[in-house]
Structure formats: C-alpha cells, structure tokens
Amino acid sequence: MPTDGENNNCPRAGDASRKDAVTCRLKDRVGDVRDRAKAAGWDLAVVVGEDRVVLGVLWSKQLEMDANLTAQQAMKPGPSTFRPYVPIKEMADYLVEHDHDSAPITTSDGRLVGVLYRSDAVRLAASANTCVRKMITSSPA
Amino acid sequence: MSKVIDRETVVEMVKHGAQLVEVLPAKEYMEDHLPGAVSHPLKQLDQEAGEIDRDRPVIVYCWDSA
Numbered sequence: 001m002p003t004d005g006e007n008n009n010c011p012r013a014g015d016a017s018r019k020d021a022v023t024c025r026l027k028d029r030v031g032d033v034r035d036r037a038k039a040a041g042w043d044l045a046v047v048v049g050e051d052r053v054v055l056g057v058l059w060s061k062q063l064e065m066d067a068n069l070t071a072q073q074a075m076k077p078g079p080s081t082f083r084p085y086v087p088i089k090e091m092a093d094y095l096v097e098h099d100h101d102s103a104p105i106t107t108s109d110g111r112l113v114g115v116l117y118r119s120d121a122v123r124l125a126a127s128a129n130t131c132v133r134k135m136i137t138s139s140p141a
Numbered sequence: 142m143s144k145v146i147d148r149e150t151v152v153e154m155v156k157h158g159a160q161l162v163e164v165l166p167a168k169e170y171m172e173d174h175l176p177g178a179v180s181h182p183l184k185q186l187d188q189e190a191g192e193i194d195r196d197r198p199v200i201v202y203c204w205d206s207a
Binding site (some may be wrong): 001003004005006007008131132133135 | 165166168169170171172173175176179181204
C-alpha cells in the first residue's frame with residue numbers, strides 16, 4: 001500500500017529491484033536456464049512455482065552445474081527474501097554486511113517482485129535518509 | 142470485538158469511513174504511515190483512546206517484519 005510521511009519519496013527495495021529477472025520452473029534443465037540467463041545478461045535465475053512464488057535461486061555457481069540437472073536438483077532452496085517496502089539504505093546496509101550480491105524481493109506471500117542488486121542498492125542509498133524504523137528484523141541463514 | 146482483516150478490506154473500509162490508527166512510536170509514524178492514519182502510540186493509547194470516534198469502525202495496525 002502507498003504510504004505518507006517523511007520517507008514518502010525514499011526509494012524502496014521494490015523500486016530499485018530489476019523486474020526482468022530470469023525465472024524458471026522446478027523441472028527446467030539447468031543447461032536451458034543457463035542459456036536463457038546468459039542471453040539475457042543475468043548471472044542468476046529465480047526458481048518459481050505457481051503465481052511466481054519463489055522456491056529457490058540458481059546463483060551463478062548453480063547455473064554452472066551439470067546441464068542435465070533439473071532446477072529443483074540444483075537450486076539453493078528457500079533464499080532470504082525481502083519486502084518491496086524496505087528502505088533502500090537498510091537494504092544496502094544488509095547486503096553489504098552479509099556480503100550478498102543480490103536478493104530476491106517478494107510480496108509477503110512470496111511472489112517475486114524483482115531482484116535487487118547490491119550495486120543498485122548502494123548507489124541509490126548514497127543519497128537516501130537513514131530510517132528510524134528497521135524493517136529487516138531477522139538474519140536468515 | 143476485534144478481527145483481522147486483509148489489505149483489500151482495509152481500503153474498502155476506509156473508503157466507507159473507517160478510522161486508521163497506527164500504534165507504533167511517533168517517530169516511526171512520522172517516517173511512514175498509511176494515508177489518512179492517525180498516530181496513537183501503544184504506550185499512550187489508554188490516555189488517547191478518547192480521541193477516537195467510537196461511532197465509526199477503527200482499524201488498528203502496526204507492521205510486519207520484512
């Protein structure tokens with residue numbers, strides 16, 4: 001939902017996330033997904049189920065696995081995901097602190113919104129306010 | 142009587158006159174709040190409850206973690 005307040009114009013994770021992320025289904029072959037990702041200039045692919053619910057991620061390491069594995073066999077399941085309304089500065093700090101290059105942004109029911117790259121988050125955060133409210137309250141493994 | 146509602150119901154109820162009350166600390170309200178919401182931080186709610194119109198539905202919210 002839209003919000004009012006001092007941070008009304010503050011960029012959020014959802015705004016900065018890339019919406020054209022490569023996605024695949026559980027049964028897709030890793031080789032096929034890798035080809036699609038490379039052609040689209042992506043170094044990862046998000047494995048989604050019905051309604052684009054995120055099930056896992058094929059990070060660059062998994063994309064280089066045996067081409068005949070299925071996405072289900074190769075993926076890192078249950079990735080840490082973040083909500084679109086998280087202020088960009090908090091997201092940038094989190095990604096830097098945890099040394100993540102990117103993170104899936106999802107709705108509260110797990111549907112993929114986009115993928116936020118650390119480089120995008122850090123760039124936008126340079127001119128963003130620090131918020132009192134911390135929205136990331138846990139540090140999933 | 143209270144019940145949990147989804148965001149579509151919030152929008153619909155506000156459209157028909159329901160009051161939105163954010164119970165987070167005032168600083169957090171200043172940063173972000175739902176359009177039309179008033180701030181009644183939880184710790185002050187007992188003292189401020191009289192400011193809420195008892196004749197209209199009241200939607201109280203805080204937030205979920207990200």
